[in-house]
Amino acid sequence: xxxxxxxxxxAATTASNAANAQKGLSGNFDTFxxxxxxxxxxxxxxxxxxxxxxxxxxxxxxxxEQQIASNKNLESLIALTKSQSAANAVSYLGxxxxxxxxxxxxxxxxxxxxxxxxxxxxxxxxIVSDSKGHAVYVGSGETSSxxxxxxxxxxxxxxxxxPVGTYKLTIAAQGADGTPIxxxxxxxxxxxxxxxxGAEPMLMIGPMGVPLSKATLISGQ
Numbered sequence: 228x229x230x231x232x233x234x235x236x237x238a239a240t241t242a243s244n245a246a247n248a249q250k251g252l253s254g255n256f257d258t259f260x261x262x263x264x265x266x267x268x269x270x271x272x273x274x275x276x277x278x279x280x281x282x283x284x285x286x287x288x289x290x291x292e293q294q295i296a297s298n299k300n301l302e303s304l305i306a307l308t309k310s311q312s313a314a315n316a317v318s319y320l321g322x323x324x325x326x327x328x329x330x331x332x333x334x335x336x337x338x339x340x341x342x343x344x345x346x347x348x349x350x351x352x353x354i355v356s357d358s359k360g361h362a363v364y365v366g367s368g369e370t371s372s373x374x375x376x377x378x379x380x381x382x383x384x385x386x387x388x389x390p391v392g393t394y395k396l397t398i399a400a401q402g403a404d405g406t407p408i409x410x411x412x413x414x415x416x417x418x419x420x421x422x423x424x425g426a427e428p429m430l431m432i433g434p435m436g437v438p439l440s441k442a443t444l445i446s447g448q
Contacts, residue, residue: 230232232418233444237249240245242363248399258368261431265434267296272313275337286321289416290404291337298407300311303440310340315318316421316423316428316430317421317423318353319418319430319442320418320421321417321422321444321447322417322418322445322446322447323415323417323418323445323447324414324415324416324417324432324437324442324444325413325414325415325417325431325433325443325444325445325446326414326435326437326441326442326443327351327411327412327413327414327443328395329395329396329397330393330394330395330435330437331394331395331396331416332392332393332394332414332432332433332434332435333379333381333389333390333391333392333393333394333395333434333437334391334434336380336381337378337379337380337381338355338375338378338379338381338394338414339376339377339378339379339414339415340377340378340412340413340414341374341375341376341377341412341413341414341415342368342373342374342375342377342396342397342398342410342411342412342413343372343373343375343410343411344369344370344371344372344376344400344409344410345372345373345401345410346371346372346402346407346408347372348370348372348400348401348402348408349368349370349401349402349403350367350370350400350408351368351369351370351398351399351400351408352365352366352367352368352398352399352400353365353366353367353368353377353396353397353398354397354398354399355395355396356394356395356397357389357392358393358394359391363383363384363389363394364379364382364383364384365384366384366399368398370400371436372448377439379394379395379396391434391437392434393434393435393436394428395398395413396412397410397412397422398410398412398433413443414430416433416435418430418432418445419432419433422436427439427440429434430445
């Protein structure tokens with residue numbers, strides 16, 4: 228889906244909502260006028276009806292009509308903002324996206340992460356979890372401080388080949404005295420597609436979607 232399609236869809240929704248509200252108001256107003264005319268024709272000349280009530284109802288209809296117009300303008304502004312965001316997102320196609328929440332895409336039989344340890348560790352455990360949070364692989368990692376790379380072959384500890392999708396790497400490292408050592412995890416991938424079907428553009432790295440608002444770093448020409 229491109230930015231033009233997203234803009235058209237947003238504009239169509241805005242126009243439809245405003246038109247339905249205006250149509251409903253017009254129908255109610257016509258009914259009100261019909262009832263008012265009928266009541267005026269059949270009122271007792273010696274005891275005319277109080278006009279204050281009709282005036283108040285006319286004012287209420289006017290206020291509702293103004294509110295519908297305000298909502299229409301607001302929806303137009305929201306649609307414009309979304310279309311601008313969509314256009315910006317589409318411009319990222321082919322660029323490299325860095326993700327720092329530990330997730331990476333498993334495709335073509337592998338997923339790759341970079342992780343760093345703040346200090347030397349006595350032990351470091353690498354835990355890969357699926358999109359539901361279930362640990363599917365546990366292995367040993369590097370224990371020296373600094374940056375390290377880890378490429379997973381997409382297989383569980385039992386040797387089963389897992390499906391393509393989004394997986395998360397977490398680091399459980401400890402010092403010699405058992406003190407936890409902080410480990411940061413990041414991954415990179417080329418943006419192959421932009422999904423504009425939701426409320427926020429999703430930058431796709433293969434099967435993995437990253438909300439535009441959570442894109443830490445986008446690089447490339």
